[in-house]
Amino acid sequence: MSADLQALLDGPVLDVAPRLLNAVLRKGAVAVRVTEVEAYDGPNDPGSHAFNGPTRRNEIMYGEPGHLYVYFTYGMHHCCNVVVGPEGTASAVLVRAGEIIDGLETARSRRPKSRDRDLARGPARLCKALDIDLSDNTADLRSGVLTLQLSGEPEPTFATGPRVGLRGAADRPWRFWIDGDPTVSTYRPAVVRTRKAQG
DNA sequence: CCTACGATCGTCT
DNA sequence: GACGATCGTAGGT
Numbered sequence: 426m427s428a429d430l431q432a433l434l435d436g437p438v439l440d441v442a443p444r445l446l447n448a449v450l451r452k453g454a455v456a457v458r459v460t461e462v463e464a465y466d467g468p469n470d471p472g473s474h475a476f477n478g479p480t481r482r483n484e485i486m487y488g489e490p491g492h493l494y495v496y497f498t499y500g501m502h503h504c505c506n507v508v509v510g511p512e513g514t515a516s517a518v519l520v521r522a523g524e525i526i527d528g529l530e531t532a533r534s535r536r537p538k539s540r541d542r543d544l545a546r547g548p549a550r551l552c553k554a555l556d557i558d559l560s561d562n563t564a565d566l567r568s569g570v571l572t573l574q575l576s577g578e579p580e581p582t583f584a585t586g587p588r589v590g591l592r593g594a595a596d597r598p599w600r601f602w603i604d605g606d607p608t609v610s611t612y613r614p615a616v617v618r619t620r621k622a623q624g
Numbered sequence: 625c626c627t628a629c630g631a632t633c634g635t636c637t
Numbered sequence: 638g639a640c641g642a643t644c645g646t647a648g649g650t
Contacts, residue, residue, distance in 0.1 A: 463642070472642070482635060500632030502643050519642055538645085549643050559634095590642055613643085616629090
């Protein structure tokens with residue numbers, strides 16, 4: 426099983442991304458069935474963290490597929506990606522949303538004010554429900570506390586559209602989701618932030 | 625359902 | 638020093 430994961434992820438990111446729909450991402454007692462992802466195509470993609478070449482933060486993207494890339498953003502949120510494609514291509518798939526299929530009580534305790542369908546509805550919410558943070562960056566998803574299991578069959582009814590919250594390359598329809606699933610996040614365009622008043 | 629807005633800090637220039 | 642692959646809340650429709 427573990428050997429398969431590496432092979433299944435070792436292809437073009439636009440082919441691999443929809444194959445992650447219905448995959449199960451687990452950390453410890455909590456497991457999520459993935460319902461929404463986005464593809465990021467390494468240095469060719471203005472939306473990718475690897476667009477400007479290697480840095481300390483994105484280093485793991487250049488490594489072998491099947492590892493987790495976790496980043497911290499907006500001063501308070503974590504998001505996680507599965508590194509895919511041949512080593513060195515620096516492509517990754519952002520895990521944007523999912524349905525809790527195990528450890529529901531634990532997930533609820535981590536996000537007490539959420540309705541169940543909102544527990545992992547959004548990339549930072551999903552990381553919160555799974556207790557994923559920077560200490561999980563670079564984790565090998567084949568074994569250990571964090572694991573990824575792909576479903577045997579490709580999801581037959583997925584939809585595609587523009588990625589969420591991007592300023593660059595906002596036109597590329599590289600978001601993939603399971604059509605009609607209530608745990609898929611709502612689309613939000615990039616926002617222009619207003620400068621805080623000088624004091 | 626929708627839109628608007630502020631929180632808050634790691635990362636890169 | 639500027640910005641962000643976001644979220645929760647407030648308030649309107």
